[in-house]
Amino acid sequence: MNAGSASGSRFQEHMEALPGVISARGDGQNPLPFTGSMDGRVEIEADADATDLRRIIDEMGAWWVDNESGSLDVRSMEAVVGPVAFPVSPSRSGNQTTLDLVALVRPLGGFTSITVDDDAGDQLGLVAERSEGDAFAALETLAAARADDPRFAGAPVAATAGDVTVRSDSGDVDPEVRAAYDSVVSAAEVTAADIGPERLAFTLADRDDGRAVAGLLADEASSHDVRVTAGGVVRTVDGPLDRVEGLLAAAESRVEVTGAELSASTLEVRTTSGADALAAAAAMAESDDIPGIDVLARPADDATAIGTFAAVGADSADLRSGVDLLDALVDVAGVDAASLVDGELSIQVAAATDDSLRAVFTAAAPHLEPGLPVTVRSGRGEADFVVEPGPLELPARTTDTDEDAALRTLAADAWNAVAPLER
Numbered sequence: 001m002n003a004g005s006a007s008g009s010r011f012q013e014h015m016e017a018l019p020g021v022i023s024a025r026g027d028g029q030n031p032l033p034f035t036g037s038m039d040g041r042v043e044i045e046a047d048a049d050a051t052d053l054r055r056i057i058d059e060m061g062a063w064w065v066d067n068e069s070g071s072l073d074v075r076s077m078e079a080v081v082g083p084v085a086f087p088v089s090p091s092r093s094g095n096q097t098t099l100d101l102v103a104l105v106r107p108l109g110g111f112t113s114i115t116v117d118d119d120a121g122d123q124l125g126l127v128a129e130r131s132e133g134d135a136f137a138a139l140e141t142l143a144a145a146r147a148d149d150p151r152f153a154g155a156p157v158a159a160t161a162g163d164v165t166v167r168s169d170s171g172d173v174d175p176e177v178r179a180a181y182d183s184v185v186s187a188a189e190v191t192a193a194d195i196g197p198e199r200l201a202f203t204l205a206d207r208d209d210g211r212a213v214a215g216l217l218a219d220e221a222s223s224h225d226v227r228v229t230a231g232g233v234v235r236t237v238d239g240p241l242d243r244v245e246g247l248l249a250a251a252e253s254r255v256e257v258t259g260a261e262l263s264a265s266t267l268e269v270r271t272t273s274g275a276d277a278l279a280a281a282a283a284m285a286e287s288d289d290i291p292g293i294d295v296l297a298r299p300a301d302d303a304t305a306i307g308t309f310a311a312v313g314a315d316s317a318d319l320r321s322g323v324d325l326l327d328a329l330v331d332v333a334g335v336d337a338a339s340l341v342d343g344e345l346s347i348q349v350a351a352a353t354d355d356s357l358r359a360v361f362t363a364a365a366p367h368l369e370p371g372l373p374v375t376v377r378s379g380r381g382e383a384d385f386v387v388e389p390g391p392l393e394l395p396a397r398t399t400d401t402d403e404d405a406a407l408r409t410l411a412a413d414a415w416n417a418v419a420p421l422e423r
Helices: 003-016 050-067 092-105 135-145 175-187 207-216 242-254 274-285 316-330 354-367 402-418
Strands: 021-032 035-044 072-081 084-088 113-117 125-130 157-161 164-168 190-195 199-204 225-230 233-236 257-262 266-271 294-299 309-313 335-341 344-349 373-378 381-386
Touching: 003 021, 003 035, 003 050, 035 050, 050 072, 050 084, 050 092, 084 092, 092 113, 092 125, 092 135, 125 135, 135 157, 135 164, 175 190, 175 199, 175 207, 199 207, 207 225, 207 233, 242 257, 242 266, 242 274, 266 274, 274 294, 274 316, 294 335, 316 335, 316 354, 344 354, 354 402, 373 402, 381 402
Parallel strands: 035 072, 084 113, 125 157, 164 190, 199 225, 233 257, 266 294, 309 335, 344 373
Antiparallel strands: 021 035, 072 084, 113 125, 157 164, 190 199, 225 233, 257 266, 294 309, 335 344, 373 381
């Protein structure tokens, strides 16, 4: 009945009976009765010669052809010999091409793993790792091993040494990419990097080096995805960062910033508490750098302080008004959390009563504008509405729980008693 797992077991038993096979695994899935899928993997003795290797691969391909049916989908197969892993297909000629590339890279020393990549289009690529050393030199070694065979010479190559990965679409590294890498290494301590034709990503040891390194890579932003991470601050270099850097500096001058993500048009700042997030937003709202920048201030995921206070805005007026609204709510007894993110106000109340909600709406009244979406949460109940002049009606909906329905009634009664937009 379980076609996938049953086939996986048969594949494992069949392959492990062959000379030269260390182990085999058939991972079966059974999404429907009597039908399933399977992925196979076979580890082969590292010193297997070309003849033995071909014999085992032929057997894997034949098993695929003989067993795939309307009730079994063989999704993939992989073989591993020493540090080299490679895909196996139901095509004998296709497998021979793969084995020819495997033969070229098996003699290479110093690699902890080499993977033949069949996702590289018409040609087979290579992905390899070393525990240490020069990633650029490792890539050159891989490219040179297959350079004389036109079937493989122009395929992608990726090499990792330690925490540095270098990628190439053809095996050659653009001199400008190498120059950019060298300029960063000469200016800061790099703890990790991912370098390629489309991406330049660096992780630095010192947070203070982040801004300078981002500046060094500014010219690469038009042709690469450029990212610099330093001490919890992630910079996406997609244009001039000066104004966003000014906003970050404003927040840092007021509170401890535990982390940040920024680009030419966005900034997210994380702090140790909700109160600090509100203070950071207030500091940024006062900056001349704010127009045109989307800003978010929030407590870090591991912040221990009770309360989540956040503000976001596209310009200083929007951010300032958001800060004023949240600042008014912070002082209301019983408010556990409040946030104004993406133009939506969310309020968490410890215990929703007519009095507590009246206090909330009274405090918010001077800062509310028509069209603002509001969500009030208390216990397991949730009530959402849009701020508009006139009476608020929140009848229970078919999807509401009892807690939702009760909170909607309370929220409407308190709103209508306060009449915020009529004040």
